[in-house]
Amino acid sequence: MKAFRLMPVAIGIIALFTGEASAADPATVNWKSVPTKTVALFYPAQSTYQWLRGADHAGAPVVTGGGACLTCHKDAEEKLGNKLVKANKLEPTPVDGKNGVVKLNVQVAYDKENAYFRFQWKTNNPYPGEAYPFYRFDGKEWKTYGAQKLAAAVRKGEQPGVYEDRLTMMIDDGGVPAFAGQGCWLTCHNGERDAPNQPSAAEVKASPFFQAIKKADVRKYLPSTRTDELASWDKGKSLEEIAKIKAAGGFLDLIQWRAHRSNPVGMADDGYVLEWRNFDAGKNMFSSNMDAKTKQPKFMYDEKKVGKKALRIEDIRKTSTVLIRGQTAVPFDPNAGWKEGDLVSQYVVSREDAAGSAADNKEAKGVWKDGMWTVVWARKLNLTNPDDKALVEGKVYNFAFAVHDDNVTSRGHFVSFPATLGFGVKADIQATRLK
Numbered sequence: 316m317k318a319f320r321l322m323p324v325a326i327g328i329i330a331l332f333t334g335e336a337s338a339a340d341p342a343t344v345n346w347k348s349v350p351t352k353t354v355a356l357f358y359p360a361q362s363t364y365q366w367l368r369g370a371d372h373a374g375a376p377v378v379t380g381g382g383a384c385l386t387c388h389k390d391a392e393e394k395l396g397n398k399l400v401k402a403n404k405l406e407p408t409p410v411d412g413k414n415g416v417v418k419l420n421v422q423v424a425y426d427k428e429n430a431y432f433r434f435q436w437k438t439n440n441p442y443p444g445e446a447y448p449f450y451r452f453d454g455k456e457w458k459t460y461g462a463q464k465l466a467a468a469v470r471k472g473e474q475p476g477v478y479e480d481r482l483t484m485m486i487d488d489g490g491v492p493a494f495a496g497q498g499c500w501l502t503c504h505n506g507e508r509d510a511p512n513q514p515s516a517a518e519v520k521a522s523p524f525f526q527a528i529k530k531a532d533v534r535k536y537l538p539s540t541r542t543d544e545l546a547s548w549d550k551g552k553s554l555e556e557i558a559k560i561k562a563a564g565g566f567l568d569l570i571q572w573r574a575h576r577s578n579p580v581g582m583a584d585d586g587y588v589l590e591w592r593n594f595d596a597g598k599n600m601f602s603s604n605m606d607a608k609t610k611q612p613k614f615m616y617d618e619k620k621v622g623k624k625a626l627r628i629e630d631i632r633k634t635s636t637v638l639i640r641g642q643t644a645v646p647f648d649p650n651a652g653w654k655e656g657d658l659v660s661q662y663v664v665s666r667e668d669a670a671g672s673a674a675d676n677k678e679a680k681g682v683w684k685d686g687m688w689t690v691v692w693a694r695k696l697n698l699t700n701p702d703d704k705a706l707v708e709g710k711v712y713n714f715a716f717a718v719h720d721d722n723v724t725s726r727g728h729f730v731s732f733p734a735t736l737g738f739g740v741k742a743d744i745q746a747t748r749l750k
């Protein structure tokens with residue numbers, strides 16, 4: 316851990332020598348001078364794009380016409396979340412003990428080079444969700460172990476509920492029609508994971524559109540990339556048409572701080588939503604820990620640092636479960652005398668491996684204390700990558716926030732209605748200009 320804390324300093328020194336602007340440390344911002352906006356996030360259950368436009372939603376005609384959710388649902392987050400999180404027509408698989416609402420404290424500042432964000436929210440559990448599902452040795456083979464709480468295996472009690480906490484921002488600069496009024500709900504569709512009418516893996520594989528985009532499951536997408544009025548998952552436009560939408564800026568930035576796969580190396584990921592939920596070009600700070608050829612993990616824990624080569628289920632929530640290359644991870648030894656129940660993480664994390672546009676969020680750090688995450692994050696202004704929405708002084712953006720809490724992924728998160736965020740411009744959330 317020591318080595319990591321020194322890293323920003325090292326980067327600063329390298330920057331001095333290369334004449335490059337240094338990556339700013341968001342922890343050094345005087346956050347007391349930056350106003351806090353509290354945004355209510357709520358559990359959306361299966362309120363998909365298609366449901367919102369269907370006969371069961373009283374607001375369907377207005378939504379179909381591109382109208383804003385807040386026209387009818389202003390200050391309704393608590394009522395919606397507390398109802399939707401329990402069993403109801405939009406929630407076929409409720410998670411026991413789950414809260415319906417999360418209050419997210421948001422602070423935003425900026426200077427010449429960076430936007431700075433600070434977030435705080437309470438977790439439902441008395442521990443940080445830093446673990447990710449594992450590979451478990453069953454005496455013969457390494458098999459996936461643990462899953463998010465919406466998964467059937469967890470609901471049936473066959474697997475423990477394990478997933479990392481996350482903080483997500485979706486950013487639109489006006490390039491995505493209706494995002495200002497309908498936010499994330501443009502991206503959430505029937506057919507996606509844990510949504511209604513989810514196709515089988517074979518059905519996805521047989522879809523010519525999914526063959527063209529080379530994806531094996533359905534994830535967030537924008538209606539503009541589909542051909543039919545209800546934007547069906549499998550009715551995609553041609554790759555050429557989708558490339559044109561992207562070039563014209565018709566996509567959303569989607570950037571995520573992840574408690575397991577990015578936070579331990581002080582980063583957040585960088586993706587975008589268009590025909591799918593893509594990662595930016597380059598390489599993420601996390602990669603699979605499974606060797607496809609040997610069917611064995613690539614890395615195990617460094618015994619000198621972690622005290623053991625593999626964890627056991629009793630260790631979770633007591634010790635860090637993250638495999639950091641060069642710090643807590645060393646190459647896997649197939650002859651280490653593995654025992655049934657041994658666990659290693661499904662991912663290996665590395666700051667040095669991250670590259671290109673996927674590595675833009677180099678300064679994001681969360682600390683969990685007394686039941687609360689505090690995440691600070693710097694994002695460079697004026698990015699020029701074709702898969703980013705450049706944040707620019709003098710401009711206003713539509714933001715949507717999400718938090719994944721208590722071992723869930725996919726739609727098991729809390730989401731906000733969209734809000735405007737301005738850098739030197741009047742907006743729902745106004746970024747404070749730092750000197």
Ligand code: HEC
Nearest residue numbers: 362367372373374377378382383384386387388398497500
């Ligand atoms: C023209 C008004 C109107 C608009 C616009 C509208 N809704 Fe609704 N919505 C309603 C009404 C009325 C109901 C049913 C009564 C209620 O629960 O408030 C409802 C119900 C819902 C429910 C189910 C709540 C429950 O109690 O089961 C969800 C979820 C929802 N709306 C989400 C949205 C979202 C997301 C948007 C924007 C994409 C939206 N609505 C836009 C009027 C609207």
